[in-house]
Amino acid sequence: MTIDWASVGIVVVVATAAAVTIVLLVCAALVAVSPHGRTSGVDTPPPRTATGTVVAAVCLAAAAALIGYGLYLIVA
Amino acid sequence: MALTVMVVVVVLAALVFDFTNGFHDTANAMATSIATGALQPRVAVAIAGALNLVGAFLSVEVAKTISGGLVDEALINPVVIFAGLVGAIVWNLVTWFLGLPSSSSHALFGGLIGATWVAGGSGAVHFQAVVNKIVLPAVLSPVVAAGIAMVATYLAYRVTARAEPGVVSRGTKVSQTVSASMVALAHGTNDAQKTMGVITLTLVTAGILAPGSAPPFWVVLTAGLAIALGTYAGGWRIIRTVGTRLSDIRPVQGFAAETTSAAVILTSTHLGLPLSTTQVCTGSIFGAGAGRRLASVRWGVVGRILVAWCCTLPSAAAVGAAASWLAATGPVGVLVVGLTGAALALGIYRVSRRTAVTADNVTDLPRPADSDLAA
Numbered sequence: 001m002t003i004d005w006a007s008v009g010i011v012v013v014v015a016t017a018a019a020v021t022i023v024l025l026v027c028a029a030l031v032a033v034s035p036h037g038r039t040s041g042v043d044t045p046p047p048r049t050a051t052g053t054v055v056a057a058v059c060l061a062a063a064a065a066l067i068g069y070g071l072y073l074i075v076a
Numbered sequence: 077m078a079l080t081v082m083v084v085v086v087v088l089a090a091l092v093f094d095f096t097n098g099f100h101d102t103a104n105a106m107a108t109s110i111a112t113g114a115l116q117p118r119v120a121v122a123i124a125g126a127l128n129l130v131g132a133f134l135s136v137e138v139a140k141t142i143s144g145g146l147v148d149e150a151l152i153n154p155v156v157i158f159a160g161l162v163g164a165i166v167w168n169l170v171t172w173f174l175g176l177p178s179s180s181s182h183a184l185f186g187g188l189i190g191a192t193w194v195a196g197g198s199g200a201v202h203f204q205a206v207v208n209k210i211v212l213p214a215v216l217s218p219v220v221a222a223g224i225a226m227v228a229t230y231l232a233y234r235v236t237a238r239a240e241p242g243v244v245s246r247g248t249k250v251s252q253t254v255s256a257s258m259v260a261l262a263h264g265t266n267d268a269q270k271t272m273g274v275i276t277l278t279l280v281t282a283g284i285l286a287p288g289s290a291p292p293f294w295v296v297l298t299a300g301l302a303i304a305l306g307t308y309a310g311g312w313r314i315i316r317t318v319g320t321r322l323s324d325i326r327p328v329q330g331f332a333a334e335t336t337s338a339a340v341i342l343t344s345t346h347l348g349l350p351l352s353t354t355q356v357c358t359g360s361i362f363g364a365g366a367g368r369r370l371a372s373v374r375w376g377v378v379g380r381i382l383v384a385w386c387c388t389l390p391s392a393a394a395v396g397a398a399a400s401w402l403a404a405t406g407p408v409g410v411l412v413v414g415l416t417g418a419a420l421a422l423g424i425y426r427v428s429r430r431t432a433v434t435a436d437n438v439t440d441l442p443r444p445a446d447s448d449l450a451a
Binding site: 007008010011012014015016018019020022023024026027028029030031033034035067070071073074075 | 134212213216220221224225227228231232235236238239240243244247248251258261265331332335336338339340342343344345346347349
């Protein structure tokens, strides 16, 4: 019996890398847009920073690019 | 019975199976989104249906796997394939009625293997291909998906621990909508192709297509439409099980689970591995539940699902074998098989109406007993 372990290995490695990377990118974006200093005792949370917004946009763009590249590989 | 009539009957049966595959597997993509409130039930199934149709056009790798290699095409005919489809449809309806997310793929493969075995003997089934392309992915895919989802969920909670909870909840709900849509797309690419493969196999055995042919466009279109309509119909019983009874799913977990499912299914589809999307998605949800807190997994429900998974292939094979034996007796036998299958389907549907699960009550309690929760 010949088991195609190479294909199984590719699925494990690629799926793990893709899923974990996308989840981390989105979570990093959420951290970046979260108001910081919420534990300082101030009633109203401080506004989000421009840097945070930019970081979130970059993270989400990277996640979208990763998804798009994956779909491209399937369709092409 | 004229061959062309039989081919038409098989194509129709394959499309009926595709429809059942759609509503049986709606939960794969949308159960967690519905459970967490990220999407309204009707909106969720509409999105899933549309993306299943789109996904059907993205690839034919899995269809090629189904239509070539699993059984000896020279030893079977459209009658055998019809019998296999009846076995798959009946098993899909039984598990839908019980609310169990069993594999439509395994029901299909089981039905075909059972019918082929009766018609052509054990030599007509390529067991090495069955193990390599079906059994192995079936065993590994839920384990792999659960492992990836558990890691992704754990990391997601660690990273978002510093973030404002309201932002995380809203953000992951939006992300979950995207990831659920990707699962629906992936489902279309993988599962619609299985029906395409069966119809292509029928056309090959009838001599209409050459062996090794890719599915014609009309096959891709009709298979895509059938699975999309089935998905839109919504398998609410299974959505309830997967979304609310397997684990207490939060938006972060739903996002991690669906991202994992989409990644695993799309990667496998690209390599032509016809894995069970149901098992991948259920494994991901299980892993996401364990990634937050192991005790949030309802082990009693998991156990019942595992039993259904183990029974699916042999049960569908048994029904397919019986149908094949009866259908081989001639046109009357084929008619009896068809009418029996239709009567069973109607009976299951009518009984299901007594305890109807719809878009309006899909997330209602009761939840499982406390004894199902791990200590």
